[in-house]
Amino acid sequence: MSKLKIGFIGTGRICQGHHLPVWAAMPDVEIFAVCDIKPDVAQLVAEKYGVKHVFADYNEMLKMDEIAAVDICTPNDVHSAAGVASLNAGKHVMVEKPIARTAAEAQVMVDAAKKTGRKLQVGQCIRFDAASQALKRFADAGDMGDVYYARAQAIRRRGVPTWGVFTSKEKQGGGPLIDLGVHILDLTLWLMGHPKPISAAGVAYNKFGGRADVANAWGPWDPDEFTVEDFAAGFIRFENGASVMVETSFAANIEKDIFNTALMGTEGGCEYSPVRMFREEHQTLLDVTPVGLPTVDRFQRELQAFADAVINDTEPPVTGEQALIVSKIMDAIYESAETGREVTID
Ligand SMILES: NC(=O)c1ccc[n+]([C@@H]2O[C@H](COP(=O)([O-])OP(=O)(O)OC[C@H]3O[C@@H](n4cnc5c(N)ncnc54)[C@H](O)[C@@H]3O)[C@@H](O)[C@H]2O)c1
Structure with missing residues (x-):
């Protein structure tokens, strides 16, 4: 079976500290592309994890057909736009908490996931x-x-x-x-x-x-x-x-x-x-x-659950709808x- 290829949008503190080490340890996963508006941050991560595809604009990264899922770890103002763009590009989405800044921003993500049939999981890691x-x-x-x-x-x-x-x-x-x-x-x-x-x-x-x-x-x-x-x-x-x-x-x-x-x-x-x-x-x-x-490791459990939901085509354990209600x-x-x-x- 080919590996699940993940693209990362926003490779700052939480991504480097908790997400990337977990993904890197998963045998069925490949850290395929990274994107950060700060080129030095993306480059640092790319070198550490041997990633060939480095972007400053997530819309460019989303054109890569190989990417099956994205992990969004940007500040909250980018969650909704990047989430919707990713879903519309056919990618499954793992997005850090909160799902978005407002319920209106969260709603368009939930709608996009429904329309495209792609998974949307929100980073409510405490549940794990x-x-x-x-x-x-x-x-x-x-x-x-x-x-x-x-x-x-x-x-x-x-x-x-x-x-x-x-x-x-x-x-x-x-x-x-x-x-x-x-x-x-x-x-x-x-x-x-x-x-x-x-x-x-x-x-x-x-x-x-x-x-x-x-x-x-x-x-x-x-x-x-x-x-x-x-x-x-x-x-x-x-x-x-x-x-x-x-x-x-x-x-x-x-x-x-x-x-x-x-x-x-x-x-x-x-x-x-x-x-x-x-x-x-x-x-x-x-x-x-x-x-x-x-x-x-709550992040290990959370991200493994997302990978499982994508691989097995099951509902993610933290849904966009649940996060929308909290929003x-x-x-x-x-x-x-x-x-x-x-x-x-x-
Ligand atoms: N689950 C948790 O316990 C937990 C803990 C901390 C942070 N978070 C969440 O993670 C998110 C990021 O927090 P952080 O502490 O890593 O912040 P951070 O500022 O360290 O990292 C964010 C990164 O996103 C990049 N970025 C900004 N806009 C971008 C864009 N348009 N495209 C690509 N990259 C972009 C920034 O350059 C930065 O490198 C926040 O939503 C926060 O709520 C969750």
Whole structure:
């Protein structure tokens, strides 16, 4: 069988640090072409992985018939355009999270995947952790009963990303909500079985971004270039009566960083980090802690799942439709933050 040939669009930090090493270790895959608007970045990667085909314009790369699938690791503003162009060129698409800056941008990707019949998988890598997979098995077995509330948190005390374009509203679509909140919201909705959201209310603040005097784990940033929120929170209602509270920050005066979701159901609850379940048996409260969970590389699991979906012609485990719903929720939270009103989600 010939190898699955992959082209890469955007070969920066996440691509070099996590995607390329995983793809390079897969026997059925060939890293066939790389594209980055920074020629030195693409060249560096090409030399390291022995890639002959190097591009600065993804439209040129997409003309190569040999390429079966692309992996998009650009800033968020390129996800939708590159995704649609790739799908229309007949390629399967793996795109980093968030699927796009807005639900409208995500919608055209979902439509293009449907029209072309090509796979579209979104990089919600947290689902592939051993802890997430264990919780999902319990959730799917109904062990939590009716899950009616969840508290999803991705909050950093001082963790403003100072590489790339993470503080640019235009390039990223938003700050911690779209960058970190997308991970924890996706995990929460997946564990809840993807209930349909009907409305969201939210707030977004920029209290640290415009200041030059703030401590930060990754060093200083340019306050003039910081156009996203540094804290956002939202309250989401679902058609089945459930609700979710989400809190996200790049900077906040809190004790410590938290990346966790806590689900509350009629028969049990759970938390992702540290992974635990909460139950009652014989009028006795129990904390259940999984032991011996395997150590897994979440990116290895995620990208192998995408390769399998392409090779076996099966549905990818993280679909464009699921990511689109999270996009709609985030759009509604941002809109609510601006208008001061609860926003209906279609
Ligand atoms: N799954 C995760 O946990 C995770 C972690 C970090 C980043 N990400 C996502 O990965 C994406 C990239 O993040 P990063 O940290 O690697 O950023 P980065 O800035 O390090 O890399 C992005 C690369 O894309 C290139 N690029 C920009 N526009 C392009 C275009 N039109 N065509 C080709 N290349 C282009 C840039 O030159 C850069 O080299 C973001 O969407 C981010 O949300 C995901």
